[in-house]
Amino acid sequence: MGFAVNFSIAKTHLLSRKKQSVVATLGVTFGIAMFILMISFMKGVNQFLQDTMLSSTPDIHIYNDVKTDYSFSVAGDYFKDSNASVIVYHPKPKQISLNIKNADAILADLKKDPVIGAVSPLLSTQVFYNYGPVQINGFIDGVHINEEARLYSLEDKMVQGTTQNLLTSSDGILMGSGLANKLNVTLGDLVSLTTPIGTTMRFRIVGIFAIGIGTLDNAKSYVNLSSVQQLLGQNSSYITDINIKLTNNDFSKPKAIAFYKKYGYKSDDWETANSSVMASNVIRDVLTYVVSITLLIVAGFGIYNIMNMTIANKMKDIAILKAQGFGRKDIVQIFLTQSIVIGTFGAITGIVLGFALSYSLSRVPFPASNNFISLKYFPVVFRASHYIFGVFFGILTTFVAGFMPSMRASRIDPVAILRG
Amino acid sequence: MSIILQTDKLNKYFYEPEPFHVLTDISFTVDEGEFIALVGKSGSGKSTLLYLLSTLDTEYEGTLTIKNRLLTGLAQDHLAKFRNDHIGFVFQFHFLLPEFTALENVMMPALKQGKLKRNEIEEKAMEKLRQMQMHDFANKPSAKLSGGQQQRVAIARALINDPAIVMADEPTGNLDSANSEKVIEIFEDISKNNGKTIIMVTHDNDFARRANRIIELVDGKLVR
Numbered sequence: 001m002g003f004a005v006n007f008s009i010a011k012t013h014l015l016s017r018k019k020q021s022v023v024a025t026l027g028v029t030f031g032i033a034m035f036i037l038m039i040s041f042m043k044g045v046n047q048f049l050q051d052t053m054l055s056s057t058p059d060i061h062i063y064n065d066v067k068t069d070y071s072f073s074v075a076g077d078y079f080k081d082s083n084a085s086v087i088v089y090h091p092k093p094k095q096i097s098l099n100i101k102n103a104d105a106i107l108a109d110l111k112k113d114p115v116i117g118a119v120s121p122l123l124s125t126q127v128f129y130n131y132g133p134v135q136i137n138g139f140i141d142g143v144h145i146n147e148e149a150r151l152y153s154l155e156d157k158m159v160q161g162t163t164q165n166l167l168t169s170s171d172g173i174l175m176g177s178g179l180a181n182k183l184n185v186t187l188g189d190l191v192s193l194t195t196p197i198g199t200t201m202r203f204r205i206v207g208i209f210a211i212g213i214g215t216l217d218n219a220k221s222y223v224n225l226s227s228v229q230q231l232l233g234q235n236s237s238y239i240t241d242i243n244i245k246l247t248n249n250d251f252s253k254p255k256a257i258a259f260y261k262k263y264g265y266k267s268d269d270w271e272t273a274n275s276s277v278m279a280s281n282v283i284r285d286v287l288t289y290v291v292s293i294t295l296l297i298v299a300g301f302g303i304y305n306i307m308n309m310t311i312a313n314k315m316k317d318i319a320i321l322k323a324q325g326f327g328r329k330d331i332v333q334i335f336l337t338q339s340i341v342i343g344t345f346g347a348i349t350g351i352v353l354g355f356a357l358s359y360s361l362s363r364v365p366f367p368a369s370n371n372f373i374s375l376k377y378f379p380v381v382f383r384a385s386h387y388i389f390g391v392f393f394g395i396l397t398t399f400v401a402g403f404m405p406s407m408r409a410s411r412i413d414p415v416a417i418l419r420g
Numbered sequence: 421m422s423i424i425l426q427t428d429k430l431n432k433y434f435y436e437p438e439p440f441h442v443l444t445d446i447s448f449t450v451d452e453g454e455f456i457a458l459v460g461k462s463g464s465g466k467s468t469l470l471y472l473l474s475t476l477d478t479e480y481e482g483t484l485t486i487k488n489r490l491l492t493g494l495a496q497d498h499l500a501k502f503r504n505d506h507i508g509f510v511f512q513f514h515f516l517l518p519e520f521t522a523l524e525n526v527m528m529p530a531l532k533q534g535k536l537k538r539n540e541i542e543e544k545a546m547e548k549l550r551q552m553q554m555h556d557f558a559n560k561p562s563a564k565l566s567g568g569q570q571q572r573v574a575i576a577r578a579l580i581n582d583p584a585i586v587m588a589d590e591p592t593g594n595l596d597s598a599n600s601e602k603v604i605e606i607f608e609d610i611s612k613n614n615g616k617t618i619i620m621v622t623h624d625n626d627f628a629r630r631a632n633r634i635i636e637l638v639d640g641k642l643v644r
């Protein structure tokens with residue numbers, strides 16, 4: 001009951017100075033709209049970069065790292081004197097082969113894990129691509145193409161041919177689009193590869209892919225795992241890497257640690273492998289919040305000013321209301337309500353405008369769109385949580401902005417005003 | 421006759437711009453149904469006393485009792501509620517809320533009180549306005565009314581919650597003689613016919629004589 005009167009007074013005050021109310025509301029509207037637009041766009045960029053990154057990074061990468069722990073040396077054993085300290089200058093790693101020893105057992109074991117979506121064993125080597133007189137440095141990944149395709153959705157990235165072509169030809173190769181351009185080759189052409197150990201083999205191009213990352217598209221090719229094993233003169237269980245896709249990549253970090261403990265090989269999760277991308281995500285997030293909060297604070301100051309002005313104009317009314325028995329709480333309610341109404345309207349129109357702007361941006365074609373960047377429009381994500389946060393924060397801002405003036409109003413001494 | 425208002429040794433000081441003892445040992449009682457005129461020269465402390473009596477000003481020494489309730493020392497919120505229920509106030513400057521109609525202004529204290537339903541309050545407010553012969557202007561914005569009209573609306577507003585006491589600070593101070601006469605007639609009417617207790621500040625001796633009793637302040641002291 002009490003609130004109904006206070007609300008109707010608040011409403012009357014708001015309506016009796018429409019222009020001010022509208023300006024104050026627009027301040028909030030604009031702040032929230034910019035917040036929605038920025039966060040939707042920034043999160044879209046993050047999402048895009050992450051997707052691109054994930055299209056070339058497995059959730060977990062298991063490999064045999066070059067051993068770089070030189071704290072122990074056989075030289076110590078040689079002198080057999082615990083008092084002597086032995087210094088070895090320029091130690092070098094042992095000649096070891098970097099393959100994963102019990103690969104078949106590990107692969108079989110991994111496939112039993114329910115969290116794992118796909119496991120792709122890999123044998124990679126550097127090669128020279130020879131095509132006529134042209135020789136280009138790059139590398140080839142020997143894979144089971146079906147597993148690899150599941151890991152990275154390769155099928156979507158094929159520009160020419162399909163991944164299946166690799167299965168049906170013993171000397172097939174899938175080549176990165178940039179590399180194919182440089183070599184000036186196309187489907188059906190033969191290209192010969194030379195490995196660092198001097199072996200050479202000829203492959204027929206059965207497909208061309210574009211992942212969207214220049215360093216890969218300009219250097220990488222896929223061939224069957226057995227071809228690389230053959231090139232390197234190794235047996236059919238010789239692999240250097242295992243790439244894993246999880247059904248939910250949030251588990252990447254703990255799983256990577258678990259695999260390291262279990263198999264004894266280095267396991268990197270995608271976040272660790274791409275920490276610079278993750279860092280730039282964080283920076284974009286912070287930037288978004290800083291700019292949006294600044295805008296809202298500016299809007300908040302606008303409301304603060306307007307409320308102060310209103311209260312200065314309404315001193316007499318406040319005194320009259322107090323004389324009639326309106327308490328401090330009522331006065332706070334009357335003025336705080338005005339500011340919260342402004343906040344609520346501003347927040348609602350803000351998210352509507354924010355959505356409209358975000359949607360428009362998501363329809364704007366991305367300039368410089370080519371095969372390398374698989375981006376047709378500006379990347380924008382639409383998430384309910386952003387809109388909820390926007391409304392919440394808009395109302396919070398106006399609450400804070402309106403609170404102090406309202407408290408001040410409630411403390412006005414009616415006698416001082418009524419005396420005139 | 422039962423006592424409705426009693427003060428005991430009210431003292432009030434102002435400290436700004438310099439220490440000033442504005443009211444000294446004000447002790448008096450008001451009986452239920454009395455119409456009292458509070459007179460005195462300008463600056464003698466009439467308004468100051470009325471603000472104490474109306475509970476708006478709580479910075480004083482001594483005690484104030486209305487309807488057997490000791491009001492001295494009560495919290496602001498209690499006093500606000502007490503004012504709402506028991507005290508009707510009419511100011512020298514007819515002080516209405518300018519954005520609201522005459523009717524809405526009259527209804528306001530009752531809506532705040534929340535005892536009656538809205539339509540009952542509206543009916544009652546119309547009745548009060550009729551008593552002031554202001555019912556034709558009920559739906560006019562109060563800012564569009566003349567001074568005399570506004571003052572009559574303000575009296576209707578002071579009466580809406582059937583207060584125990586109506587206090588008026590020079591209610592005719594800003595009106596021409598015809599309107600002043602009308603306002604005084606209204607006070608006489610609600611005193612005689614509604615049995616309201618009234619304390620009215622005035623410096624017009626003719627008006628003062630129409631009250632039941634005159635209280636006079638000289639330099640902050642009660643002289644009769």
Ligand SMILES: Nc1ncnc2c1ncn2[C@@H]1O[C@H](COP(=O)(O)OP(=O)(O)O)[C@@H](O)[C@H]1O
Pocket residue numbers: 419434435436437440442460461462463464465466467468469
């Ligand atoms: N807020 C104040 N601070 C200091 N002095 C005041 C204040 N209000 C009133 N006074 C002084 O107190 C005296 C009484 O004032 P007031 O009660 O308004 O007189 P009246 O209503 O009888 O004309 C006057 O001398 C006035 O100047």
Ligand SMILES: [Mg+2]
Pocket residue numbers: 466467468
């Ligand atoms: Mg006065």
